[in-house]
Amino acid sequence: MKLTLKIWRQKNPKAKGNFETYIMDNVSPKMAFLEMLDALNKRLVEEHKDPVAFDHDCREGICGSCGMYINGHPHGPVPAITTCSLSMRYFKDGDTIWVEPWRAKPFPVIKDLIVDRSAFDKIQIAGGFISVNTGAAPEANSILIQKKKSDDAFDSAICIGCGACVAACKNASAMLFVSAKISQFALLPQGRVEARERVRAMVEKMDELGFGNCSNTGACEAECPKEIKLVNIARLNREYYKAF
Amino acid sequence: MEKLISKIPDGPLATKWTKYKASVKLVNPANKKKLEIIVIGTGLSGAGASSALGELGYSVKTFCYQDSPRRAHSVAAQGGINAAKNYQNDGDSTYRLFYDMIKGGDFRAREANVYRAAEVSNQVIDHYTALGVPFARDYGGTLDTRSFGGVQVSRTFYSKGQTGQQCLLGVYSSLNRQIKKGNVTMYPRREMLDLVLVDGKARGIIARNLLTGEIERHAAHAVVLATGGYGTIYFLSTLAVNSNASAAWKAHKKGAFFANPSFVQIHPTCVPQLNEFQSKLTLMSESLRNDGRVWVPKTKGDSRPANDIPEEERDYFLERRYPAFGNLVPRDVASRATKERCDAGFGIGDTGLAVNLDFRDSIKKQGKKAIENKYGNLFDMYKTITGIDSYEEPMRIYPAGHYTMGGLWVDYELMTTIPGLYAIGESNFSDHGANRLGASSLMQASGDGYFILPNTISNYLADEIRVPKISTNKPEFAEAEKTVIERLNKFISIKGRQTAASFHKRLGKIMWDYCGMVRNEEGLKKAQVLINVLREEFWKDLNIPGEYTELNQELEKAGRVADYFELAELLVTDALDRNESCGAHFREEYQTPEGEALRNDEKFAYVAAWEYTGEGKPHILHKEELKFEEVEMKVRSYK
Incomplete structure (x- = not known):
């Protein structure tokens, strides 16, 4: 395949970025999207040019490192996968592909496609945990949990913290991310003990960091690579009202 | 030759750890605050150790190369985590878990360390459960388990095919709690580029800030490496592409002995290489061999679609060669048997470097829903990569570099040959001998970080309480x-x-x-x-x-x-x-x-x-x- 790439290049957080055009010949449909970027970078380095900076690590859709806007969608046009799991078989010869970083005020661009997502860590630090010291835990089977509840908690817990929800949201809201963590703990008896403090602390931090409000548009759910559901946001709201 | 003192406590195997803990030197709470510890890496062992040390009151500085500690490669572990709970009443015990690991490691691991890893395994499960890790449960509300290779009991706790992720988010949450309390300071996007020794003791590191390029000096009373394995030495492996051996290697060059480097686990069930630009290989969890049967055609070069090959023309070579364990033989055995068939010309696909992992019989017996419940995300993952629906036709798999049993040599206290330098989790060599059994990596890493190191490190630090804060101006x-x-x-x-x-x-x-x-x-x-x-x-x-x-x-x-x-x-x-x-x-x-x-x-x-x-x-x-x-x-x- 021959492809035209339009990639956002930005030297540093303060620089004014712009799209650069790169022509890629001989792209195999068996390549992963990031492998195509690897090939581009190899060429750029060989031409003594600055390669495109992007975050990536596990390359199997679980670490949450990678994330870029591809043709107007976070993680690209294929639903329910991360950028690293996107195969080039979804593109065709002659396509033009637009690649941009997450665009949200709380996620400033560091360089090219790399953004600063430390705001997510700050929200988790504010209250995304159960306070139990090492060694203080009771015997595991002394806590009985309905299978359904446990499975639901798991479905919320699989968030990878990539930030696609924020990037997809017109308000740059972090509600889906925060609600997934709140839900996991709210559904489990272990998490109920601190439920009030947790939800207040995390929501307060989220607001303080400049994430926008939720207007129930649902773009976050549509773009989430792990298919985290909007129902989590409803649960977060319930938990939040209960906490006062 | 006198340099290797393993410090194994005397007495019967089953009482060594208890006895050790009862006699280890302690540091009083007021002194702990004054003692600084550097931890490199935030996987299960590193984030676990950082949390536990923070809880004890030490001043901890933790580093990772990723943008967030939540992305350490433990996140990608799929199948499960072992513990000797014997919830299934199938004859499991600490001793049996210990024995399975010693045998699985082909008698090349240290008995006392392995026994201790088995001993703390139950506490690990208790702790993760208390932290809110959503392990799979049965309808009565109790925890469920499944089987892994090389054992005949069901002792593996799991969260679908994302056990590593769930455990890692558990340690990440306990780490965050300590960061909030001010006991741990987190330094993400840093790479350790050298270890600093002062008077022969590990006293700090040189790190590079990966965003600014700035070279930083960090000092401490002790340094803990939790930096994982070196499987990416094969370039293509199941590891995260940025995983590396550099921190361990720098420590090695400063005096830490490197043990059994050639003990590398090649995992039998990975998605085969698809193209020449490929950057990594993806693991398909060993748990799949609970219900998937491995086979190749009996005829060389049989290019019919798998489903068109009748039963009598299939060679279920693991079941044939190893009737007692069948498809659940340990990884090294399964990998070699797979290679043997492919080298002999019975491999499938364009390259001949693949075998079938077939769920047809299990789906027939248990129904698609049951298989989906157990492995849904793995089947999805396989489909995303290859475009093939494994509910309808077999997965194609081939071995790939995965885990390194070798690593920095450590004694019973998990200290390397450099005083004050510790290595935990995959970065050390101690528990898996020449081959690791499935689901014992999460177990060992968690045990090392949460339960073992926090106890053993005080034996060293108790003698350091008079040492003032180390200056980076040295x-x-x-x-x-x-x-x-x-x-x-x-x-x-x-x-x-x-x-x-x-x-x-x-x-x-x-x-x-x-x-x-x-x-x-x-x-x-x-x-x-x-x-x-x-x-x-x-x-x-x-x-x-x-x-x-x-x-x-x-x-x-x-x-x-x-x-x-x-x-x-x-x-x-x-x-x-x-x-x-x-x-x-x-x-x-x-x-x-x-x-x-x-x-x-x-x-x-x-x-x-x-x-x-x-x-x-x-x-x-x-x-x-x-x-x-x-x-x-x-x-x-x-x-």
Whole structure:
């Protein structure tokens, strides 16, 4: 395949970025999207040019490192996968592909496609945990949990913290991310003990960091690579009202 | 030879750890605050240790190269985590878990460490459950388990195919709690580029801020490496592509012995390579072998679609060769059997380098829903990569580099040969011998981090309470910093033509071809020559753009690849030196007539701990004799 790439290049957080055009010949449909970027970078380095900076690590859709806007969608046009799991078989010869970083005020661009997502860590630090010291835990089977509840908690817990929800949201809201963590703990008896403090602390931090409000548009759910559901946001709201 | 003191406590195996804990030196709470500890890495062992040390009141500084500690590669572990709970009433016990690991490791692990890992396994499950890790449950609300390779009990706790992620988010949450309390300071996007020794003790590190390129000095009373394995030495592996051995290797060059480097696990069930640009291989969890049957056609070159090949024309080669364990033989055994069939010409697909992993019979018996419940996300993952629906046709799989049993040599206290330097989790060598059993990696990493290191480190720190805060102005820090900067500039000044990744790829190919699943003297000797030639080319023709004082991903790669050249050499030396086959280390010269590994206990029942002696000089081998007091060394059979 021959492809035209339009990639956002930005030297540093303060620089004014712009799209650069790169022509890629001989792209195999068996390549992963990031492998195509690897090939581009190899060429750029060989031409003594600055390669495109992007975050990536596990390359199997679980670490949450990678994330870029591809043709107007976070993680690209294929639903329910991360950028690293996107195969080039979804593109065709002659396509033009637009690649941009997450665009949200709380996620400033560091360089090219790399953004600063430390705001997510700050929200988790504010209250995304159960306070139990090492060694203080009771015997595991002394806590009985309905299978359904446990499975639901798991479905919320699989968030990878990539930030696609924020990037997809017109308000740059972090509600889906925060609600997934709140839900996991709210559904489990272990998490109920601190439920009030947790939800207040995390929501307060989220607001303080400049994430926008939720207007129930649902773009976050549509773009989430792990298919985290909007129902989590409803649960977060319930938990939040209960906490006062 | 006196250098290796393993510090194994006296007394019967089952009481060693209890006795140790009862007599270990303690640090009083007021003094703990004054003691600083550096932890490198935030996987299960690193984040676990950081949390537990923070809870105890130490001042902890934790580093990771990712943008967030939540992304450490433990996140990608799929199948599960072992514990000797015996919830299934199937005869499990601490002793049986210990024995399975010793046997699974082909009698090349240290008894006392392995027993302790089994002993703390139950506490690990209790702790994760209390932290809100959503392990799979039965309808009555109790925890569910499943089976893994090399065992005949069901002791593996799991969260679908995302157990590593769920456990990692558990340790990440406990780490966050300590960060909030101010007990842990987190330094993400930092790479440790050297270890600093003062008066022979580990006292700090030189790190590079990966965003700004700034070179930083960090000091502490002790340093803990939780930096994972070196599986990416094969370039293509199941590991995260940025995983590396550099921190461990720098420590090695400063005096920490490196043990059993050639013990590398090649995982049998991975998605085969699809194209020449491929950057990694994806694991398909071992848990799939609970319900999936491995087979190839009985006829060479049979190119019919798998579903068109009738039952009598299929060779279920694992069930045929190993009737007692069938598809659940340990990983090393399954990988070699797969390679054997493919080398003999029975492999499938375009390359012939793949075998079937078939769920047809299980789906027929249990229904699609049941299989989906257990492995749904793995089937999805497979489909995303290959476009194939494995509910309808078999998965195609082939072995890939996965886990490294070898690592920094540590004593019973998990201290390396450098006083004050500890290695935990996959970065040490101690618990898995020559082969690791499935689901014991999460178990060991968590046990090391949460329950073992926090106890043993006080034995050292109790004598450090009079040592004031270490200053980074000491000449040792300046010296180390200078060396680091010189090396970074050296990479940049070569200004050759080839990228670091292209060298990495070629090095990986050499390692895979001559020092992978099967090794022999001739091949290993050839590898030594090839590695050296390539290494020279690297230092002449490497091309790194930009400067070290800025975000520079190519430079990061160069440093890791340069270290891999050195480690590769040691790995091959170790493989060449071990004239026996054991576990994952299979030397063609040493096998039974049936093609199974042939150990030589008389000559090789030891841990090979290698000492670095200087640039270009040969390593010195130190042997830690393995004494088996509790178990009898037997031929490891899964027939």
